[in-house]
Amino acid sequence: MARTPVVSDSIGPVLTIPNAITVVRTVVSLGLAVVALGADDRLPWVIAAYLVYYLGDSADGLAARLLGQETRLGAVHDILSDRLCTALCASNLILLQPDLAVPVAIFLLNFMVLDCLLSLSFLLWPIVSPNYFAVVDPLVYRLNWSHPAKALNNIGIIVAVVVGWLPLALLIVLAQVAVKAWSAHRVVGRVRELEAARGAPV
Numbered sequence: 001m002a003r004t005p006v007v008s009d010s011i012g013p014v015l016t017i018p019n020a021i022t023v024v025r026t027v028v029s030l031g032l033a034v035v036a037l038g039a040d041d042r043l044p045w046v047i048a049a050y051l052v053y054y055l056g057d058s059a060d061g062l063a064a065r066l067l068g069q070e071t072r073l074g075a076v077h078d079i080l081s082d083r084l085c086t087a088l089c090a091s092n093l094i095l096l097q098p099d100l101a102v103p104v105a106i107f108l109l110n111f112m113v114l115d116c117l118l119s120l121s122f123l124l125w126p127i128v129s130p131n132y133f134a135v136v137d138p139l140v141y142r143l144n145w146s147h148p149a150k151a152l153n154n155i156g157i158i159v160a161v162v163v164g165w166l167p168l169a170l171l172i173v174l175a176q177v178a179v180k181a182w183s184a185h186r187v188v189g190r191v192r193e194l195e196a197a198r199g200a201p202v
Helices: 017-038 043-066 072-096 098-124 130-135 138-144 147-163 166-198
Strands: none
Touching: 017 043, 017 072, 043 072, 043 147, 072 098, 072 130, 072 147, 098 130, 098 138, 098 147, 098 166, 130 138, 138 147, 138 166, 147 166
């Protein structure tokens, strides 16, 4: 099935298979992360929580594309569920490596606020999700929602925690903040262009 990036302003149906997958993977990942918070040997639980999160995140997107059930509501649901899973999983990273609490906190601030706002900016255009942001700005898309960019969004801080080296962790999170801030600035420029084209005040 051909992917159609441009849609109406309709949010789409609520009861879809991809949305159900998102609910299940979020609940399971959160459950595992909560267990990890209270476990003496939390590492296996954290790994399981992250695996459910990552594999489930891939599964709901794949199901949406294969079944032709990509919706704007589903995209928002996915974005917010990602933040919830990441918040609890990353909390465990602080417990695993207390010395890296500052870079993990910076990562969370970036992912929960700046990256969240950036991801939701797709709603300003008639596209299904950030996965189609290339029609708005190809460079911002490549830096934020291409497959490599998505992988680096969370994996970078995990690698830093595993290595356990503070300078590396700080370098990773500050680089992520720089990319997100630059992308947000560029998106603001696109919004101004959009408003100017509509004849609205900018």
